[in-house]
Structure formats: structure tokens, C-alpha cells
Amino acid sequence: MSTVLTAPSSPAVKKTRTPRQRRARQIILQDNAWRCVIIGLILLLWQTGVDHKFIDPFLMGSPAGIGAEAWRMMLSGQLLTDTMATVKATVIGFLGGSILGSLSGLLLWYCKRLARILDPFLIALNGLPKISLAPMIIIWFGSGMFSKVALAFIATFVVATLTAYQGSHQIDQSLVNLMRSLGAKQQQIFTKLVVPATMPWIISAFRLNIGFALIAEIGGEFISSDTGLGHLIFVNGNLFNLNAVWVGVLALMVVAVALYLVVSQVEKHLFSWSRQ
């Protein structure tokens, strides 16, 4: 046979940086510099305001006070203990809920009937603010870590189930037909088409779920707990120790960003194909 089209040149990509990539990196660096400037300015204005009595440190806290408080809590080990307690409960609940939720959502693809029957329940549960379940959960599971894990689990499970189920139902019927025309069995269609095609949906559920897990976790700690960042914030709020509250809030932010980064890293790894 005659290949009329000449084979195009190799698509192998060289790893040296082009001027354009260098420029992009420079822009990122500049953006980061600006971000630091903004934070610095806010802190400076805040501290100056406190120093000149424009801002009441009792109601607002002050950067210097926050720094001192953070240092004290770090030395006493309280900050680490509370952060770890929160991270542990959040991560266990988040992973458990997101993974099991995604699996059940995917499995609903197998039983269209069950999916149809459960659909309104899932929608209703999804709309329900899960924190409203906290009093019940705490009665059932106590005020320890387990109740927080359960709350984070419930909050993330429903989102993951619904997302994975909706994702798997939006798969193009032509792709299913293609698999069947190649002789695929139902189970092969599931593993080789449904699971990978739903992956982007599942990852987006994971990303949303970081926030949901933290809300459920902190909410649970507000209601009843003896450790954790939510506990720290709640107790110090009641004592009007605003500096300590700020330390708790900032630590939470760090936790959220760290979790987010981990998920993005996994995403990058899983979807290397989409960047080509």
C-alpha cells in the first residue's frame, strides 16, 4: 500500500525552556512579589493603626500580638496538637467520604434502576447543610475525634457520590457503542471507559470536598470538642483573645491550602494527558 501522506516529524518535546516559558516564569515571580507587598502593606497599616490607637486591639487583635501569641502557642506545643487533631480528623473523613462516595457513585452506573430510585434522596441530602447533623452525630459518637471524622465523612460522601454518578451518566453513548462494537463486556466498559471518563468529575469533587470537610470538622469542634483548631478558635473567641483566634484562623488557612495543593498534585499526575 502507498502511504500518500508523508509521516510528519516526531512529536517528541524537548525539555529546554523557550523564551516564552522563561517570560511566563518571570511573570509568576512578579505576581508573587506583588502578593507579598499586599500582605506586608495590610500588616503595616494594621499595626500602625493599633500603635496610634485608630484600631482597638481588643476587638481586632494586632499583628505583633498575633505573632507573640503564635510563638507562645508553638513553644507550648498547643498549636501543633490542635492543628494535627484537625488535620487528622479532616483528612480521614475527607478521604473516606470522597473515595467511598466516588466508588458508590460509579457503581450506580451499573444499576440504572437503583440510581433512578435514589436520585431524589441524593439531591435532598446534597442540599442539606450537613452541619445540622452535628448535634445528633455528637450524641451518637461522643465529642472525640470520631464524631468529627463522621461529620467530614458525611459531608464529603454525598457530594462525591452525586458527582461521580452524574459524571458517569454523561458519558457519550457513542463511546459506549464503540466499546460494544469492539466486543467489550459490561465490566470492561466500566473499568476501561466509565472509570477513566468520570475521573475529571471525581477530582473536582475532591477539590470541593476539602472545603466541605473543613466546614463540617470545624463546625463539629465548635459544638463540642476538647482539641483542634475549631476548639482553639471557639474557646479563645469566648475569652475575647482575638490574637489567638487569628492564629487559629491562619493555621486553618494553611491547612486548607496544603490539602488543596496535594489534590492539585494528584490531579496533575492523573491527567498528564490533558496537558499535551
Added chain:
Amino acid sequence: MNAAVRTAAISDTEPYKQEVAISLKHLRKTFEDEDGNLVEVIRDITLDVREKEFISIVGPSGCGKTTMFNIISSLIEPSDGEIILRKWRPKERRGSQIGYMLQRDLLFPWRTILDNVSLGLELSGASKAECHDKAYDYLSRYGLGDFAKAYPSALSGGMRQRAALIRTLITDPDIILLDEPFSALDYQTRLVLEDEIVSILREFGKTVVLITHDIGEAIAMSDRIAVMTQRPTMVKNLYDVGLARQYGSCIKARSDARYQTLFDEIWADLDIQLGAHRS
């Protein structure tokens, strides 16, 4: 399976029928839409596809051509009628000797070209090494060797379409169904691919059924052309062509005097229906 449907092997001792690869007998298909109304899509298709021929199906948009392919490859069941395959092996799925290239390339974006192309082998339980060896073979033979490790998003439309064709060919089916394989391509790529595909398929002695909207393409590539009516569809007319076989090239086939005559005749066949549709 519907009681009226029978997939049977024709005995090889019948000399006349030996030539027929697929025999469609009074095929009918009626869909039920969401409101429970019956939509008659295929009224009666009776058509013999001969062994190793290249036959094109031309018909108005939405007349039921894809539905016909779906029935032949047993993705859906007909409402009535028979499909008889000559080389049907009783224990096998009817689809297993039919390669069906669907209307779009439908490459999986998360698989490399190599893995996309070997999908059919993988599904039949071949080992990974076996799949990859064969896939490499096919890819390099058809000028995609350098792209084995690339993802589909890195390929041009023509290359993606070629990858889809390789995916269809790699399981070595006797019969190939092509549903508008060129519709997404620009004119030049089309002309080139037409020639390539005809020569590849002829080299392997495949029986080919091609659906196309392009009358010129049908004439340039086919041994025969079946023109379909508006929905509910039937075979309206059959034309003997054979220009590509005679010249050994689809591009040369287009410069034959019969090309224009055939074009006008088929156009007239379709135009009547388009006119009827408009009124």
C-alpha cells in the same frame, strides 16, 4: 433476541450465495420515542453486500443509515427482518467479524495513540506485550509510528481518523463498516485518505460498506452505490461503479467521464427527496 431475527450461516456449498458477505432481508426498525410514539426509521432494507466489494450508502440526512449499521453490528436489534452473514461462526457474537468505525474518531483522550489503537485486542484478552507489538506494527505501517506515545489531542484530524481506522482494522475483521469517516476533514486530507483507505482495505481483501454524504466520494471509492430514500428508508437505487478498482486510484476515478453522469443520476435520485422534504 427477537424471534423474527435469525442470524444464520449460509452453507458454502451454495454456489450463487457464496459471493454474498452480508445479506439484509426485509430489515425494519421502528423506534419508540419518549412520548411512546412509534417512529418508523427503516421501512424495508433488502440488500446483498458481496464478498470483498466496496459498497457505499448514500442517503438524505437522518434517513437511518447509522441505525442500519448499528443493526448490522448488533448494537441494536431490528424490529423485523434477517441479517445473514456468510462466515458466521455460531458461537461468536455477530459483531466479532465486523469492524465498525463510528461517525466520529472517538479516541479516548486519556489513552496514548498506542493504547487507543490496541483497545480491541486488549478487550479480547490479549496480553499487553502482544497488543503493543501489533499496534506498533500497524502504526508504523500507516505513518503514525512516531505518534505511538502521543495523546490524541496532539494529532491532527486526519491522523486521528487514521488512528481510528487502525483501531478498527487491528482485530482483523472481514467486514468493515465505515460511518462517514471523512466528514470532519478538510478536502485535501479527504482525497488523500480516500485513496489510502481504499488501497489498505483492498490489500487485505476486506468487504467494506461506507456511509457518506458526499456523492463524489462514493463514486470515486466504490464498486457499487446504494441510494436510500427519505425516512422511513428503503433502498431506492443501486449503481454499479467500479472506477476506483479500474484505475487503482480514487483521484483518477474522479476524472473519468462516467463520474459526472453517475453524479447527476444520483443527485437526481436524492434531489427528488430533498424537494419532497422541503414542501
